[in-house]
Amino acid sequence: MQPFLYNGLPSRVIFGAGSIAQLPAELDRLGAKRALLLSTPEQKNSIDEVAKALGARCAGTYDKAAMHVPLEVAEDARRVARELGADCCVTVGGGSTTGLGKAIALTSTLPILAVPTTYAGSEMTPIYGLTEGGLKKTGRDVRVLPKTVIYDPLLTLSLPAALSAASGMNAIAHCVEALYAHDGNPIISLMAEEGIRALSKALPTVVKELENLEARSDALYGAWLAGVALGAAGMALHHKLCHVLGGFGLPHAETHSIVLPHAMRYNRDAAADAMRRVEKSLEKKDAPGAVWDLEKGLGIPLRLSDIGMKEADIERAARIATEAPYPNPRKVEYGPVLGLLKDAYEGRRPAA
Numbered sequence: 001m002q003p004f005l006y007n008g009l010p011s012r013v014i015f016g017a018g019s020i021a022q023l024p025a026e027l028d029r030l031g032a033k034r035a036l037l038l039s040t041p042e043q044k045n046s047i048d049e050v051a052k053a054l055g056a057r058c059a060g061t062y063d064k065a066a067m068h069v070p071l072e073v074a075e076d077a078r079r080v081a082r083e084l085g086a087d088c089c090v091t092v093g094g095g096s097t098t099g100l101g102k103a104i105a106l107t108s109t110l111p112i113l114a115v116p117t118t119y120a121g122s123e124m125t126p127i128y129g130l131t132e133g134g135l136k137k138t139g140r141d142v143r144v145l146p147k148t149v150i151y152d153p154l155l156t157l158s159l160p161a162a163l164s165a166a167s168g169m170n171a172i173a174h175c176v177e178a179l180y181a182h183d184g185n186p187i188i189s190l191m192a193e194e195g196i197r198a199l200s201k202a203l204p205t206v207v208k209e210l211e212n213l214e215a216r217s218d219a220l221y222g223a224w225l226a227g228v229a230l231g232a233a234g235m236a237l238h239h240k241l242c243h244v245l246g247g248f249g250l251p252h253a254e255t256h257s258i259v260l261p262h263a264m265r266y267n268r269d270a271a272a273d274a275m276r277r278v279e280k281s282l283e284k285k286d287a288p289g290a291v292w293d294l295e296k297g298l299g300i301p302l303r304l305s306d307i308g309m310k311e312a313d314i315e316r317a318a319r320i321a322t323e324a325p326y327p328n329p330r331k332v333e334y335g336p337v338l339g340l341l342k343d344a345y346e347g348r349r350p351a352a
């Protein structure tokens with residue numbers, strides 16, 4: 001056993017089908033009387049329903065959450081929260097909506113009660129992001145960690161197959177990088193292994209039977225574990241590359257799925273123990289190849305070229321991702337990272 005540091009983050013988790021009914025009691029627990037409900041425009045109906053159920057406890061709704069939290073949206077939502085005299089934010093949605101709640105909490109210290117409806121995992125992390133002038137900056141601050149998280153798998157039944165698959169692989173990516181994190185620890189590794197197991201078993205059923213509650217519950221359980229792993233362990237080359245590609249306008253969850261097997265191949269020999277753990281969770285040999293096969297079976301796009309990456313941008317992405325050093329099992333170098341991105345661009349199965 002290597003020396004390690006474990007820093008448990010405080011959050012209260014309520015998990016189960018129908019658990020959204022506990023929202024009023026959970027608001028009481030936080031001492032909140034004027035909740036501001038947040039969503040994307042696409043999920044406005046969900047917060048309208050929640051607002052109806054909350055009655056006078058709902059101070060208002062704001063439905064302009066957008067991917068990567070544009071600063072102007074964050075500032076507009078902060079203004080609305082102030083004007084309504086909100087004393088809590090309830091986020092109903094994926095990472096974009098949770099991210100907007102975090103932007104409000106960062107400057108106001110309003111508590112967040114998160115109701116995640118994808119597998120992105122942001123609800124379990126103290127990580128926030130804000131995008132200004134096309135540049136996304138991220139930071140860590142325990143003030144943005146949601147105080148309470150309600151995981152209700154019934155709210156995930158409407159998540160389309162393609163997004164379910166990509167979002168689930170985004171969660172698996174958190175687990176994989178936690179397993180070889182420079183600051184990992186044995187508890188987080190257990191959670192990461194179990195997260196990969198739960199998600200990889202559930203996702204093939206989820207994409208075939210969107211309303212299979214058992215598979216949806218297992219996937220959301222895996223997403224919770226993945227979110228904890230993301231919040232607790234430092235991420236490496238894979239997350240760095242996805243962050244860079246996100247700056248080029250590529251969609252978040254799909255980028256994660258496409259890059260993951262290639263980032264794993266890059267790190268395979270330098271992170272042998274992590275790869276063994278992934279193989280154990282997947283019950284398959286050759287971790288990078290097995291992840292690629294899982295994604296192929298889920299019908300996920302496998303080429304960066306499929307999701308809008310321009311060939312001319314590959315070299316620039318490799319340069320940005322390698323210009324400053326950061327911890328990664330294998331040394332991060334321009335040439336090999338360029339090769340990784342070319343493989344991901346063309347969607348080749350990682351070499352065994």
Ligand code: NAD
Binds near residue numbers: 094095156158163
């Ligand atoms: P998202 O939140 O952008 O959601 C994608 C789309 O799916 C949206 O239109 C949304 O309204 C819709 N949607 C969500 N749940 C649905 C459901 N159950 N039914 C139908 N439609 C639904 O996507 P995401 O992948 O969850 O989040 C991506 C964002 O989260 C990125 O900006 C990423 O950087 C951020 N993120 C942050 C962290 C963190 O720790 N800070 C972690 C993971 C992701």
